[in-house]
Amino acid sequence: MFWKKSPSAVLASLLAIHLLAHIDRNMLLGFSPQIIGDLGLSNAQYGFLVGAVWVLSFGIMAMFMGTLADRFSRTRVIAAGVLIWSVCTWASGHAHSFEQMVVARFFVASGEAALVPAAVALLAELFSEKRRGTAMGLFFMGIPLGIGCSFLLAGTVGSTHGWRTTFDALGIIGIGIALSLMLLKEDRSQLAPQERCAAFLPQVLATLRLVGGNRALRSTIIGFVLAHLVFASLSFTQLWLVNERGMNAAGIATRIGALQLLFGTLGAVVGGVMGDRLAGKLPGGQAKFMFLLVATCAPLMIVCRFVAPDSPLFYMGMCAGFFLPLALYGPANTAIMSMTPQSMRSTISGFTMLCINVFAIAIGNLVVGMAVDYLHESGITAPLTGVLLATDAVAITSALFFALAARASGRQPVLETEVLQVER
Template sequence: MSEPTLLPRRPSAGRYALALLLGVNLLNYIDRQVLYAVFPLIKADLALSDTALGLIGSAFMVCYMVSAPFFGWWGDRGSRPRLAAAGLALWSVATAAAGVAPGYRSLLAARAAVGIGEASFGTVSPGLLSDFFPKERRARILALFFLAIPVGSALGYLLGGLIGHRFGWHAAFLVVGLPGLALAVPLWLIREPARRKGEEDRNGSAPASGGYRSLLRNRTFVTNTLAMAAMTFALGGLAQWIPTFLFRMHGLDVARGNTLFGAITVVTGICGTLAGGWLGDLLQRRTPRGYLVVSAWGFVIGTPAAAWAILAPSLTHCLGAMFVAEFFLFLNTGPLNTVIVNVTRPAVRSMAFAVNIFFIHALGDAISPAVIGGLSDHLGLRTALLATPLAILAAALFSFLGGASIARDMDRAGE
């Protein structure tokens, strides 16, 4: 494969890349989350059990994580913008295809294809964006990029709930799927920046020498990935089942439940993500453990809040606790992703995000929807959802453990 054209970094190029990649990432999470907004409608229309319903979400995540290592290897050797653009086109078409799916199997296949398309974008985009900016601003830049998680997720819930309530779940997929095709060409044409040099380049070794093996020997990368996996288990389970929880336990219809949950998600997501990026960069100037300290305490505070959101008898207490829990969970988005960039060599960062994607989903939201669905069938949804605060507490433990090795691993990465 021919080498992509590498250009010097210019402030205007960085701002354009940030705006474009943020826009694509918004569509990424809208198309991902719209499914969960219409869960009750799909369940009623296709007469599915909770286990079967959860498997639709798991099909997306399994394909997403399994294809990520291939795209990570490709991204460190070829054009990252073109790989991301091809993935955007694929997942947009697949999302729209879910809107014409006649039954369970075709819907399952469409969501699996969405996972493959989104994996190509997810593995290359954080490293691509990081190469446009200096390391002192990374957490804030990545926090802006990952604002797409709360905002896109909220829009997915809002659009899915409103469109699904009025026109049916098929229409929801069609409306959110097709706009992505408009951004595929601009993304394809973005110019690749010069990749930042690391120790392996100064020492003259091959850029990707021992890439995947070296990542698994990187202690901070491993503990950080385990923290993100535990967080992803919790967030995946909550994201997919809270709208249904509000429908069943608090008597909200699909449109109102998704509107309330979406509003909480977008406000806490924006505030928590921006606060985490700012606090992470601030504390990182004082200690190499800064990003991990912010994340660890965010998880500690978020654990009891998530538990009370599930156990609270009234809707008001449930939503209030959910607000607190989501704020402190989103606090970790910028810092934990910045740790991946800081402790890995520049020439293997696409592979680093690929490994991270594989494990956080293999141990996280690839299994949590089906696990919670299965527990719900036997124990009830409220009891099943209590698995999520335990996962958040585990994420705090792994974040604290990562602080012991981060200075050494940043030095090895040339950071």
């Protein structure tokens, strides 16, 4: 497997694929006013479309794909996922009803569920623990780059050619990438038993036992999940700025895209690099570093909801919200991988993705949409402002769980080479 001899090239390739994944996933956010208008969606339907529909597919498939990636070829698992999500991205551009869009996005999520579990385990194999946070942070730059590019495409190419043509083009690009990935081989059938996972059900049960029996791991995952409620706020940010701050839809899409691109990317890089450098110096390691990140960004995020749009604090708060969740990806995944046996890394990554998509993305977006509709019908003049403020406050409670993880990690050894015995 010659391609493994160049970890940097593998990382760059995975970053490019991750970028495409998040462009495809977040185009609904960039085109939210247009798609809501064309398909006649309510706020609750839109919240379901960008949230709950993902857990019906992505959440379950992330863990299933994780077990496949731990047992078979990770490159082939990724290639199959890219092909599925790209075909269904093309299909999304041809949807003419809420139901058709739900079906298309359901299978986009199924395909995207293959990428992160396989990629995280592959990077954990190729990079030492001292460099792992940086590698993870660079890989997860695909999230802010993808979100930013989706808004930029919506505000530029999309404003000229429309959202349907944009979806068509993205689907075709992804199909080409998937066919190229099929050429990369990775034969895991010859690995030692401790390096390959068990069958699906025993692997899932072993994962639950691992999480249930490791307080530091459990607290890290809970904190990481809660921090993702920032993304539930992001799903409604453009609607908030247009409906309650009086900004132009096309202009704000470009502005959000640029800020997300800059500060989300900065967060991914800074979080990964600084986490690697400070983990050995801080009591509690990566978990303590994540606690400090949340504590630093939280005040600005809250103030943003109260000040006028022309205030510097307004943009500082928005930028802190873009920076924080991405800054957590490098240290969080590094901490999780260090507490997970090699034979379970893709599976535990899939489990984490499952929890994120169930509790933060699906339930978070649906509850936000329902709450906004309820407050609007009750005559509240600025329902989005109040709901998004509450969402940010819940996300900030992640600091408590990172503090608990830091305390617990000081009482137990880091699991780097230990093998969890499961029935095979």
